[in-house]
Amino acid sequence: MNRAMTTPLSLEHVWLPYTQMQHCPAPLHVVGAEGVQLQLADGRTLIDGVSSWWTACHGYGHPHIRNTVAKQLDILPHVMFAGLGHDAAYTLAARLASITPAGLNRVFFSDSGSTSVEVAMKMAVQYWRNQGEPARNRFISFQHGYHGDTMGAMSLADPEDWVHKAFNHYGPAQICSPIPRSEKDWADFKALLEQHAYESAAVIIEPLVQGAGGFRLHSPETLATLRSLTNEAGLLFIADEVATGFGRTGSMFACDEACITPDIMCLGKALTGGTMTLAATLATDEIFDAFLSDNISDAFMHGPTYMANPLACAAANASLDLFEQEPRLEQVAAISAQLSKELEPCRNLTNVVDVRVKGAIGVVELESCDWQTLQTLRAAFVEHGCWIRPFDRVVYLAPPFVITPDELSQLTRAIQHVLSSS
């Protein structure tokens, strides 16, 4: 069948994410994707500047992932993970334990970034309950943080964040702190830890880069200090690396750059190289051991139906092969340098308040951007052959690591053109 002839069907029965359906422009109809290119039904192609929500780190259709998943499909597409096991999951767990910060030896698989955070929260709460401290069931999280859209994960987000405002009256109330920047902030944070330690299970952070809350950066030193203060206060430290994991910030994991091991780490997004939904929550032996006893009620009570799906685990194993066989971190370093150079001129545009780059993430922050302008910007990028999807006040790039310098320049040029004419 001629792909270009496929006509988009009606949206009549579909409910789209984060979308006011009353004024919703029809989504672009995608019929295929290869490398960094999205192929549309009308024959156009777009360079994907955001890796499908930061997942497609090897680009689309990488033959190694495709072949590995195809083989797994023949062997075993799925089997339940309670009482039954399989190579794909055991191999992946061992590999994740070996490449993540030393000490994270146990891997709990689940389906999405949000559930990996739910699992981390449940682990932390039950860890304290198993130690005889059931009152420790709140979390300290950070302003502009984002940890997913499910109820527990949402409770950790900044309560001022528009994405979750509709639910502030529902769900557990957590403790939200700014990420400390000044002396006073640090003193406040220490006081907050002291005040709430008795009722708190853990501190949770997106290390180095807060993603969906506006791509705000903090230094490895800040991260390391937060980790050690949390430790001194006797709380657990959870690193939500769902967005930062697998090279995005320049090191394999953001925690590596600060030389820290969190007690619990969440992984998702790029785990399968952007091909299938899978997430993992990793824990240290100390956490794991707190669930060992002669009593079933001390066991960790969680188990998604599609836990450790073999196809997804095979895709993740293939993705890790590519990190070993292809120069991904070097590619990230090159992308980083190019983004810094080519986005810098945007700083001089009116309405631009900041330009920042971290690893393979480039951000141009606008002073203001209303909903209408967002739609206009998104459409203008498509006119330039680019899939760039600004949100809130940020125009950002998080391209596949396999993007060529020419393709990356097309993206940065589009940003310059569109922002200077808007």
Ligand SMILES: *Cc1c(COP(=O)(O)O)cnc(C)c1O
């Ligand atoms: C995207 C994201 C999540 C949620 O992942 P989903 O797969 O969308 O559920 C959680 N935490 C962070 C830091 C994220 O960026």
